[in-house]
Amino acid sequence: MAEQVAKRQVSVPLMADFAARNEQPEVLFWVGCAGAFDDRYKRVTRAFVRILEHVGVKYAVLGMEETCTGDPAKRAGNEFLFQMQAMQNITTFDGYGIKTIVTACPHCFNTIKNEYPALGGNYEVIHHSTFLQQLINSGRVKVQGGESYKGRRITFHDSCYLGRANDIYEAPREVLAALDADLVEMKRSKANGLCCGAGGAQMWKEPEPGKKDINVERTEEALATLDGNAAALDALYGVESGNAGTTPAPKANAQGSIIAVGCPFCMTMMSDGVKNKERESSVQVFDLAELVASAEGLNA
Amino acid sequence: MIQQILFFLVAAAGIGLFAWQVRKIRANILKGKDRAMGGPVSERINKTLLVALGQQKMFKRITPALLHMVVYVGFLVINVEVIEILIDGIFGTHRVLSFLGPVYDALMAVNEVLGALVIVAVAAFWWRRNRTQPVRRLTGVEMRAWPRLDANIILYIEVALMLALFTFNTADLKLHQQEGVELPGAFPISSLLVGLFPDSVTALHMLERIGWWIHITGILAFLNYLPSSKHFHIIMAFPNVYYSRLVPQGQFSNVDSITHEVKAMMDPSYQVPPAPVDADGQPVVQRFGAKDADDLSWLNLLNAYSCTECGRCTSVCPANLTGKLLSPRKIIMDTRDRIEEKYESPLIFQPNKYDPETERVKVDEEGSLVRGKVTPEELWACTTCNACVEACPVNINPLDSIIEMRRYLVLEESAAPNSLNVMFSNIENNGAPWAFSPSDRFNWADELYVAEK
Numbered sequence: 001m002a003e004q005v006a007k008r009q010v011s012v013p014l015m016a017d018f019a020a021r022n023e024q025p026e027v028l029f030w031v032g033c034a035g036a037f038d039d040r041y042k043r044v045t046r047a048f049v050r051i052l053e054h055v056g057v058k059y060a061v062l063g064m065e066e067t068c069t070g071d072p073a074k075r076a077g078n079e080f081l082f083q084m085q086a087m088q089n090i091t092t093f094d095g096y097g098i099k100t101i102v103t104a105c106p107h108c109f110n111t112i113k114n115e116y117p118a119l120g121g122n123y124e125v126i127h128h129s130t131f132l133q134q135l136i137n138s139g140r141v142k143v144q145g146g147e148s149y150k151g152r153r154i155t156f157h158d159s160c161y162l163g164r165a166n167d168i169y170e171a172p173r174e175v176l177a178a179l180d181a182d183l184v185e186m187k188r189s190k191a192n193g194l195c196c197g198a199g200g201a202q203m204w205k206e207p208e209p210g211k212k213d214i215n216v217e218r219t220e221e222a223l224a225t226l227d228g229n230a231a232a233l234d235a236l237y238g239v240e241s242g243n244a245g246t247t248p249a250p251k252a253n254a255q256g257s258i259i260a261v262g263c264p265f266c267m268t269m270m271s272d273g274v275k276n277k278e279r280e281s282s283v284q285v286f287d288l289a290e291l292v293a294s295a296e297g298l299n300a
Numbered sequence: 301m302i303q304q305i306l307f308f309l310v311a312a313a314g315i316g317l318f319a320w321q322v323r324k325i326r327a328n329i330l331k332g333k334d335r336a337m338g339g340p341v342s343e344r345i346n347k348t349l350l351v352a353l354g355q356q357k358m359f360k361r362i363t364p365a366l367l368h369m370v371v372y373v374g375f376l377v378i379n380v381e382v383i384e385i386l387i388d389g390i391f392g393t394h395r396v397l398s399f400l401g402p403v404y405d406a407l408m409a410v411n412e413v414l415g416a417l418v419i420v421a422v423a424a425f426w427w428r429r430n431r432t433q434p435v436r437r438l439t440g441v442e443m444r445a446w447p448r449l450d451a452n453i454i455l456y457i458e459v460a461l462m463l464a465l466f467t468f469n470t471a472d473l474k475l476h477q478q479e480g481v482e483l484p485g486a487f488p489i490s491s492l493l494v495g496l497f498p499d500s501v502t503a504l505h506m507l508e509r510i511g512w513w514i515h516i517t518g519i520l521a522f523l524n525y526l527p528s529s530k531h532f533h534i535i536m537a538f539p540n541v542y543y544s545r546l547v548p549q550g551q552f553s554n555v556d557s558i559t560h561e562v563k564a565m566m567d568p569s570y571q572v573p574p575a576p577v578d579a580d581g582q583p584v585v586q587r588f589g590a591k592d593a594d595d596l597s598w599l600n601l602l603n604a605y606s607c608t609e610c611g612r613c614t615s616v617c618p619a620n621l622t623g624k625l626l627s628p629r630k631i632i633m634d635t636r637d638r639i640e641e642k643y644e645s646p647l648i649f650q651p652n653k654y655d656p657e658t659e660r661v662k663v664d665e666e667g668s669l670v671r672g673k674v675t676p677e678e679l680w681a682c683t684t685c686n687a688c689v690e691a692c693p694v695n696i697n698p699l700d701s702i703i704e705m706r707r708y709l710v711l712e713e714s715a716a717p718n719s720l721n722v723m724f725s726n727i728e729n730n731g732a733p734w735a736f737s738p739s740d741r742f743n744w745a746d747e748l749y750v751a752e753k
Binding site for chain 1: 547548558561562566589618619625680681682683684686706709710719720722727731738742744750752
């Protein structure tokens with residue numbers, strides 16, 4: 001189907017080009033290291049750019065002028081390295097007079113929004129879940145004309161740095177609700193959500209000795225939720241909060257079920273978890289931007 | 301008259317001793333580093349009313365929340381009676397508040413019903429802790445001999461206080477019945493118990509006095525037990541919630557001394573403010589992060605004294621759930637143990653009393669918090685997910701302490717796990733935590749097409 005649709009090549013606009021023309025974009029899209037280098041998350045970056053192009057937002061990226069926000073260094077205790085990175089980025093932002101930043105990474109989002117102000121960098125920072133929610137609510141994205149998600153079972157995995165860290169729980173859920181899918185909640189969701197295991201610089205190290213990897217625990221919960229498998233949910237060690245309702249109706253080994261994420265590290269951890277449980281054939285992990293771009297029929 | 305003098309002396313001694321212990325704990329908390337406090341007072345008061353007074357965060361789990369609510373409301377209401385007891389004791393009056401009439405009736409009735417409910421709730425608490433398989437969050441490596449005993453002592457004292465209350469109410473009630481005089485107040489529980497009490501007026505007098513004295517001396521003794529116990533949370537919860545952070549949970553503290561250094565590196569004309577000086581005018585040498593308990597901020601130490609070891613933090617910790625050594629509750633308990641080991645300690649101080657067989661966390665040093673009590677293995681297992689912070693009913697922030705200790709390990713000892721050192725040098729050299737060339741950073745945009753609609 002997609003082959004028949006007219007397509008055009010995107011030349012992603014750089015901040016430097018805007019500056020050369022003495023213009024300002026509406027928003028800077030901060031890609032982040034995972035979005036720029038991680039093969040899986042590059043697809044999310046590209047999906048998000050397709051959405052930006054489709055709605056005609058005047059956006060720009062920093063391209064090779066981007067450098068790590070310093071988040072992993074700060075979480076690991078290397079405050080010196082964090083501040084060096086932060087100051088460098090603040091210099092870049094302020095050099096271009098940037099006011100508004102959108103990013104698909106909750107870690108970049110949290111760091112720039114909450115931790116740069118103490119170092120003199122003050123910007124309006126928007127996570128892409130909120131940005132997509134606004135595009136859908138204002139009717140600029142109709143979530144139609146592409147792949148249909150109607151009736152497909154989706155569960156959203158809350159990222160710590162989006163949820164508990166910044167109290168953003170509804171935006172990603174509203175985006176998913178627009179897909180008209182069969183949304184199901186894990187028992188540990190929203191403020192009680194369980195970490196995927198990657199935060200706090202765990203992404204770059206082996207876990208400490210234990211009984212289980214955190215991403216496996218979380219994936220088991222997601223799979224049991226998608227399957228509506230109450231027995232498997234009860235068997236999980238940590239589910240005792242009694243929060244967020246009941247087990248969804250059983251849907252054994254449901255084909256085409258989706259774990260939705262809004263964070264590159266959660267993407268890696270949940271995908272690895274699904275592989276670990278050998279469920280890749282029935283369950284896929286997608287970012288919100290990928291789901292929206294595909295539902296809108298923007299992939300080419 | 302002798303009873304009055306005796307009572308006055310006992311009450312003064314009990315309250316004085318408590319004040320002396322509180323001063324010690326205050327001194328301990330102030331050993332912590334200064335931390336700027338921001339945010340409007342109205343927001344802090346609002347939060348204190350909701351979270352501390354209103355127990356908002358307890359209601360994530362309904363059963364323990366209701367049981368706790370019973371004991372908590374019982375404590376608040378029975379405190380009104382304690383005021384009456386203090387006045388009666390000093391001035392030799394009898395039920396001095398009875399002039400309140402119907403209000404007094406209601407007060408006494410509510411008191412008695414709550415007293416009975418407290419006994420029920422305490423029995424449930426005891427069962428949750430002491431059955432063969434206790435509630436999971438009430439177990440763990442840090443729940444050594446002393447914390448377990450402490451938890452039970454609190455429950456036993458609470459039952460004893462309630463029984464004393466019923467003893468003197470019932471004896472008083474029966475005494476008045478024998479004398480044909482009506483006792484002011486309404487006593488729905490005690491009136492059920494009068495049949496169990498002897499008919500002798502002398503014996504009833506004795507029982508009334510014994511119950512009364514046990515109740516009030518028990519309360520004074522309990523007051524002085526608090527500073528040595530996790531039960532101190534009934535007081536510390538309030539300042540702890542008041543002073544807890546108002547910023548988003550994802551915002552970690554900034555290290556200002558490093559900011560000055562980095563600014564000076566980037567701009568040679570930047571004036572670094574002079575280092576803080578101590579009382580003798582000598583510059584204070586501050587290490588980066590926290591090696592010992594007094595390197596933490598006073599807020600971290602206030603946290604340590606507010607912890608009631610309920611384990612809600614540990615029960616939601618992803619690292620702990622999957623069998624890693626880290627337990628946020630242990631970090632907080634270790635901090636308190638260490639500050640009391642190093643500085644002042646309350647009357648009963650025995651954090652080191654534990655059962656060696658259950659001890660899983662092996663330390664290899666003494667005389668500091670990091671490595672002396674908290675091992676790097678615990679610190680590196682944290683995913684900084686904030687689940688512990690979210691879970692704490694009194695807004696304790698174990699994550700803040702963990703990050704301070706990580707800062708010490710990295711900035712003072714360069715003792716991060718090797719893979720993290722690799723990540724650091726990748727950021728330094730490539731501007732990304734992975735070993736990719738910065739010149740490839742924009743490759744994602746190659747050959748990018750969008751459907752034309």
